[in-house]
Amino acid sequence: MSTIQxxxxxxxxxxxxxxxxxxxxxxxKPHNYETILRDADLPVPPSTEQLRSGVLLKKLIKxxxxxxNINCFMIFPRKLSITWSDxxxxxxxxxxxxxxxxxxxxxxxxxxxxxxxxxxxxxxxxTPGITYEVVFKMKLEDPAYGWDxxxxxxxxLPNGKDKPQEKKVxxxxxxxxxxxxxxxxxxxxxxxxxxxxxxSMYEHAAGVWKKGLFLKGVAIRPKYNN
Numbered sequence: 001m002s003t004i005q006x007x008x009x010x011x012x013x014x015x016x017x018x019x020x021x022x023x024x025x026x027x028x029k030p031h032n033y034e035t036i037l038r039d040a041d042l043p044v045p046p047s048t049e050q051l052r053s054g055v056l057l058k059k060l061i062k063x064x065x066x067x068x069n070i071n072c073f074m075i076f077p078r079k080l081s082i083t084w085s086d087x088x089x090x091x092x093x094x095x096x097x098x099x100x101x102x103x104x105x106x107x108x109x110x111x112x113x114x115x116x117x118x119x120x121x122x123x124x125x126x127t128p129g130i131t132y133e134v135v136f137k138m139k140l141e142d143p144a145y146g147w148d149x150x151x152x153x154x155x156x157l158p159n160g161k162d163k164p165q166e167k168k169v170x171x172x173x174x175x176x177x178x179x180x181x182x183x184x185x186x187x188x189x190x191x192x193x194x195x196x197x198x199x200s201m202y203e204h205a206a207g208v209w210k211k212g213l214f215l216k217g218v219a220i221r222p223k224y225n226n
Contacts, residue, residue, distance in 0.1 A: 051064060052065065053100055077216075081118045082215075090111060090112050092107070110211065115202055119199050123195060133222075138216060139178055139216075140174050145210070146209050151168070157193075162187075182201070186223050
């Protein structure tokens with residue numbers, strides 16, 4: 001496999017309108033809207049602006065819709081399987097620094113030589129006919145070390161119909177102290193291909209100790225042509 005240099009895009013917080021308008025039920029609702037919001041941490045149905053900025057689902061997933069009413073999700077680290085994350089010698093859990101994500105935790109890598117972060121997601125709540133990308137949201141802070149060896153990122157699509165997407169990504173040149181995007185792969189969601197996707201970031205072979213990685217979550221969002 002060839003090694004890809006990581007492409008970074010700083011995360012921007014959504015801008016909230018001052019006037020909170022209720023959702024316009026005369027327009028087409030987002031796909032599976034009611035089902036998704038059963039897990040929402042809200043006492044009342046969200047307004048249009050709340051859906052644009054994001055709704056927390058049990059503080060494990062963030063759900064929002066873009067300006068085309070397409071469903072988007074962020075899976076937070078507590079929803080992921082992170083090897084050794086229950087041992088504070090290796091990982092530390094920290095409050096998320098985003099103002100709209102109160103009670104959500106990020107994960108800080110203290111020191112590991114076996115890096116393995118894996119997640120799963122049921123695609124039934126994704127908008128049909130849309131090409132989605134799966135992206136790790138992360139950053140490095142000094143003293144960061146152990147990143148001379150590229151990490152592997154992998155995406156397995158539902159039902160094993162397609163070959164897994166896998167590549168090596170170099171994190172060595174990432175800018176410090178800013179959230180960046182590490183793309184795992186992409187897929188077009190169709191009604192006849194609903195199932196579970198599995199995504200991962202790992203590095204097992206080098207035996208090198210690693211430090212300084214912060215994980216915000218994994219975004220599953222529409223791929224835009226930019």
